[in-house]
Amino acid sequence: MMQADSKPIQVKNSSTELDIYLLQQDAQALIDDLFLVKVRKRLEQYNVQLTYDFGFYSHGKHGMTTKSLDGSINIVIFKQNALSYEPGTLAIVHESSHAIAAARGRTIGTQIDEYHAFRREFLFRFGQRLLLKERWVLFQLVQSLYDNKPTGNLPSYFKNCLEVQQP
Secondary structure (H helix, E strand, O other), X not given: OEEEOOEEEEEEOOOOHHHHHHHHHHHHHHHHOHXXXXXXXXXXXXOOEEEXXXXXXXXXXXXXXXXXXXXXXXXXXXXXXOOXXXXXXXXXXXXXXXXXXXXXXXXXXXXXXXXXXXXXHHHHHHOOOOOHHHHHHHHHHHHHHOOOOOOOOOOHHHHHHHHHHOO
């Protein structure tokens, strides 16, 4: 196990020195990057377990958040699908949005939940929040990417946009 501040990072299926090197890069970012420090502290506040899995996964996902029946929340980063620093840290930021929502009792696995996760990614990547019209464009993109998921609890400004678009 490697430790990023006080909460240990769980590691699964690590078998090479390269795995450890890649883990060290992401762990160092969790210590050095101010945005990621805040994310890590928030995850610790909600007792979210961060796990790096180096096994091979063909599904293409960079990460996954689960909430167990006992209330525990786990983020898994599929490091074989997010080898370099950027996709690995973006996966942490994205999945942290789901984990915090789950910890606060909100429904995860909806289009609006994915929208919030992508908004958080944008803030991390570019250091600024989306404008209202950009939020609408992002939500439309999320709707097309996750058309198999329920919509979820829409903010009022999206409800108004949907009403305007209906003929």
